[in-house]
Amino acid sequence: MNEQEALARLRQGDLRGLETLVRSYQREAMRLATLITRDRALAEDAVSDSFLTVRAKIDLFDPDRPFRPWFFRIVTNACLKALRARRRVVTLEDLEAAEAVLWNAGGQTGSRRGPEERMERMEAIARVRQALRTLTPIQRTAIALRYYGGLSEAEMAAALDIPRGTVKSRLAAGIGRLRALLGETEMSE
């Protein structure tokens, strides 16, 4: 059963469709969730909840769009909920802030090849891994979606909810960038 069939079956209420999705996505989802929660048990609950959410909301899912980003968003929501994060909305600003932290941790590395550079690079990676653990849940989520989930900035932007009336100061900084990414239509909603 491929993904399309699985989704179609699930839409008809057939749990075998869900089983297919669970089996094909659980590992990736667990990794994503563990990156965010840093807790295996929390991650497991969040991912299980997410599959049940998929089932409950399958009618809302647009079959013409890719399942993976939609599902990842459900997973990240479940994780942030489990962490009792104060907000569930990840913005590009969060991503940028997190990247800045990690870049600083990584330090300067050249892209030359050679045993010393390789060593240096491995050390940089280790430092970045260390720094990953210091990020806030929202920042970890941003990084996990981008670098583990491989969502493009456009996909992330599409997943952004910009609730009207969100504290304006926060939006103001990134608004030019968001405008470009989201297009005028969505911003002016």
Added chain:
Amino acid sequence: MDERQRIISEAVQEEARGALPEEAEVDLWPSVHRRARSQDHGTNRADRAGAVAALVALAVMALVVWLGLRQIAPDLLADGPFDQPGFRAGPAATALDPTPVPDELRRELTREYSQAIAPILEDWTEVSELALDRSQPDWMDRIGELHAVRTRFVQLEVHPIFEEPHAQMTLHMDCQIAAQYALVRVEDYAQIGVPVAPETIFDRCRFPTDGVSDSADPANRSLQATEAPVPTTTLLERLLGFAGQDTPEITTYTVQPGDNLFEIADRFDLQPETVLWANADVLQDDPHRLRAGQELRILPVDGVYHRWEAGHDFRAMAAAYGVDPIHIIQYPGNRLDPDSFNPDAPELPDGYPLVVPGGRREMAE
């Protein structure tokens, strides 16, 4: 992707693999399957007459409470208490926050918070009203919109001091959504294009007594709802308690060198008279008597501070300040019970501090 991004990417991949190595077993299906089945079980039962009756009873209860609230506390339903000028986070909210937030910051946060929620609450009010107009063919869509507004509200970033009232407001929204559903016949549920099963709605609307953990099994949950339902009083108390959080303590402020009365009043969003009148014992109605180090009483709203003297006439006291006694009685900060308080025979201890909101008086010479 530049080198720095590649390094981040590799670090993240390593971290992900470390979290769950290839050889580690993952099999969530049995537990997901079990839970999915037990949800079905709950839903099927819900289709049966008994459970449907319970559902309807709950919906009606929510409606009754809602209508009741509309009577008792229309403001609460109409706009939410936040956009009322006197809003301060109450004791429950403060209790969550172990480190006291300085007044200045608190006011700043309150302002920010009010600004953030105001447009949402406006939309909320507007859509709720539209939804009630059942002559419109698309009224069901309005319920979907209510969900969307609620979602925006929930997703706001909220300072910890507002978490409690924010959560309460969310519950209130859920209650209203449930009330909207209650106006729909059960068989219409299927046609509603919003992603929420009725049981979810009622789940949201449950007001579990504090400390009682939720049963994990949804089937079991609806059973509980049938057998021990209607925590109506709790719900009312909670919502009204929430209204009470508007509450308003009289606070104190120590005069700093260089302060003047107008600045102080401004800082607390009060009229200068309010500050003056509330501190007659210190200032004798004379702004020039203000000295650094004095402790001033700061009322939560504009009005007059009155220390009750036993044996006096409550109505006359109210009249002297130009207000209806009911405004004093209903003012949450006075902690009087509007149901039992009798202005003709006030049982107030001597010296009981009263805030007379909106009250005015002559200046002493």
